[in-house]
Amino acid sequence: MALICNSYIFKINNIKRPPAGLFLCLFFCLSPGFGQKSDSYNPIISAIEFQGLQKTKQDILEREIQHQLNMALDSSLAKEDRNRLENLGIFSAVTWNTVPLEDGTAILNFRVIESISMVPIFSPVYDENMGWFLILGTRLNNFRGRNEKLTLRGMFGNVSAYDVIFKNPWVFGDHVSLAFDFSKKIFEHYFLPYRQQTQVFEINIGRYFGYERRLTAGIELEKKEYFGEDTTDFYYFSPELSAVYDTRDIYNDPSKGMYIFWYGKYYWHLNQPKPESTTNWIQSYSAYYSPLKGKRKTTLGINLNISSTRGFRNEFWLGSLGGVNTVR
Template identity: 30%
Template sequence: HFALEKAFKISSVEKLRGMKTQIKELKLKINEVEDELVNKEQISIKGLHVLCLVHNVSITYIYGKQYCEFFYGDTVKGIIQRNEKKEHSLLYEDTLLETIKQTHWFIENVQKWVLLDNQLKLVNEKTKNQILHRELDFKPGDSVAINSLEARLEYNRRKLMNTNLFIWVKADLNQLPNGHLKISFEFLEQWYILGYPIFQLADRNLNDWWSRGHDLNRSIYGIHFIHNNFQGRNEKLTIKAETGFTQRLDFTYSNPYLDKKKTLGLSFNTSYSTSKSFPYKTRNDTLQYLTDEKILRERWAGGITLRKRFKFYDFQTLELKYTHTIISDTVVKLNPNYFSLNAKEQNFTQLLYTYSYDFRDLIAYPLRGRKFDISINKVGILPSDHVDFW
């Protein structure tokens, strides 16, 4: 009977060396197919060649009438027949072969696949592993093509970097004794708690501030506090407190991963601000300011944002926001049309939809890639709103 070693060419053996694949049932399976085909006088035994044998997945290719047999472990999946016109037909029904047929798979395009080990190692300190797994397009137990493995690892490394949780990300690949591959990622996490002072001029620009006497009382100062990766799930907590020319307090919390599939995110924010000096009208293209010991303008605002992530690079967000503003009687007397005729309050609700496609190599400092955004904003969606426009 024919020997298995004759079925391998030297170049094929060298490429597969170190894989240590199991072939104990291969000979038996080949015999079964061989007997069937020889009885039909369709092939000769000498034309049998094994093209690929990796991790219990084998493909046998028979010249003459040209048959392909697929194995997975100890199970024969089926046989594909190909004629001289390279037309394929199924001899045995199988889900795998149906998939191959639908994708116009040809024997000349056989790629070698390797199985990822069950230990997908993610070395980090605070970030939860499930957040990192969300960015990867493979998981333990998957089979990946060898010839595209390096590029695929680089794409996944970039996606991990684009979470903005790490200073650097390194991918490592090791081959195990059983021929499987173990992929590990190592990270240097950022400093997630940040706080920095705020100082800005209340006027539109430096010239405007200088023309008004360059008084430091016309400045805004405070502190901005940010806690990224709040509980290791890429949440973000932001608190901003300002005082001086105006007083303002902002609070924002976002969680990009609410569901098990890590596709749905939610964030909300609220703010409160007061002003004892603000521009109430214009004269000759110049802002006229009003100053008082009492609060002249008071504003509350709040919003909630729902984000849906499709695959890796597509995002859709829907934001609902409400704003309520009150001005003093003094402002109404000096400018009755500040809002509308003698109105002291203004309320409006806005709804914003945004679609974003972001395929950049590095979001912080992109060198190549593409980004596309489209937004639709409706201000004034309730009958009681005082503002209505798109």
Template identity: 20%
Template sequence: MRWLLIILISFTSFVNAQNSIVLEVEFIGAKKTKTSFLEALISTKKNQPLDSVQLNKDLILLKRLPAISNANYKVIKGKENNYSVSFNIEENFTIIPETGFWTSANNQFSYKIGLYDYNFSGRNITLGGFYQNNGYNTYGANFKAPNLFSNKFGLAISYQNWKSEEPLYFDNTSANYLYNNISYEVLGLYQVNFKNEINFGVNIFNEKYEYISGATNPTVPLSLDVDKMLYKFVFSYNNLDYFYQYVDGFKSVFYGQYVSSDNEFQDNFLIFWNDFFYYKRVGEKGNWASRLRVGLSSNKKTPFAPFALDNNVNLRGVGILVDRGTGSIVLNTEYRHTLYDKKKFTVQGNIFVDSGTWRNPGGNLNDFFKSENVRIYSGIGLRFSSKKIYNATFRIDYGFSLKDKSGGLVFGVGQYF
């Protein structure tokens, strides 16, 4: 009996020795970001057991925030089994002006200006808006608070009044239309766990098409004005880790949308696509990045097909909105190499290949394998990035077709993917 008592006392002492407790959690370097918000966001808590696995997850979670460019932590042993955890934060500047200018195919000079705060009130809230003039007035406003109600549940609200001149394709020809979309969107944002998140909600919008020039067909209306409702569901799996301009890991995002409308030219339709991202660090200065997009929609023979073939969306060098389809398979892959790297600024060069294929409106799945629907572009580019300003990467790429003589420059803000 005496030996049993000794064993029980020894076992209890051993368990207590292994049960390290977090005595304090502090954040060093957090200036604009509220420490109360960060404390609520992470899983490492005061007076809770110290868990190194959870600490590493919290570190990755912090680095994913727009407000934080980089972070690390220290664990300091105190009396007995009490420990202090100190997160060292490098904050981004998150009040970002948005500017852009370009010349369209009809030589119309266009520009876009806006202002966004990606850490409004120091609580990971995005708030801002933009104005665009491309011969027509376009404007919008956005509010996104992923942690508005708790560390897992938030809300996103947006409004947009968009106008642009767009081509519609039918009978191997095209016509230019003035397109106007006025939309109101509300989404619920729910973080299931460290890697998985769900967004769900509704978008109520009005679409108008007005004929400007080009071919006509009795089955294609010269004007269209219709109210629609879009139900949206997004599921994302995120296992990415960031270190300034470098990214490592895998991410998958599924988008599902059901659009209801009541007009003879556009039936209710379902559209879904999935983006798969893979990033791999290569040595100290290299980063291989790839994106595969696979998507399908209701297969109606209509010039209003939802998947667009466009410079700024899928194939660099192909042109602006050159075709539409009811299915899309696109692979973008590139190697990024850091050419210049200082404390606040970096320059990367990249070599890329963009390839894609489309299903024609009303076509079959074998459209994906027809050579006339397959596009392959390659090229080179540069990235100029700030390490202290969120998403402050200016990119320029030149892409050229590996099948014909087409090609061109593509400018943008942020990495292409």
């Protein structure tokens, strides 16, 4: 800038018009467009950096970035990367910009503000069948700085229970997730003269295939005990499989498209006099459409749900699967 001004002043002195030349120099240097990049500014991105990280590990962000190094800036791809970072659910704000370098290249810079990681759980609950009970616990978002979620929860009152839930949406490979749940629950049975105690351990591994398909497989070990005039118990070994096909744009506009869900679970009863098994199969088909666009968008949805259970069933089994869709 100094060289430009000196050049103008030198010319002004030669033609003996310093006031006009000085005004022209100041007007040129202070004009709004001077030193700014136009909309067509597409430098080569030589580095990608992240600012604002306090607890989160940098590789958690790096694996979400699809903009490549040593290529011209693609602003649409940078915006998609920003959306992916925001969709992690661990940042309250995500922005991006470019930082020019002396060699003509630029740094693609993402700036984040981390959200609160510890969320307390306190909720009094009234259930028509169980009565009043209190839920206390905490949920740790972004546990260990790796976008993991850990929930520790207990129930007190007419229901005594605790559970530990852990979820990692990307534990290794390409979007391979891991989740496990361990829980114990004691309560009065809804309609049988028993006090029920249920213990469950479940582990699942899932994987995304693109943005539309997700497959999850897991196993569950379950023990149910019924205490009354006599004692009855059941042990289950249950492999399960679920698949999702989702055509909605979950990052920008999930208001149109299809959502299809299949879920199957096989219960192998371990302590029955003779080998018994039960199969539970659920299908869900949903479609979404927005007839009214704009800020006050209206979204319509329709759903078809099919559920079936085949195999061994007794009064205890029917009680455990009962719900709002069960007619007794």
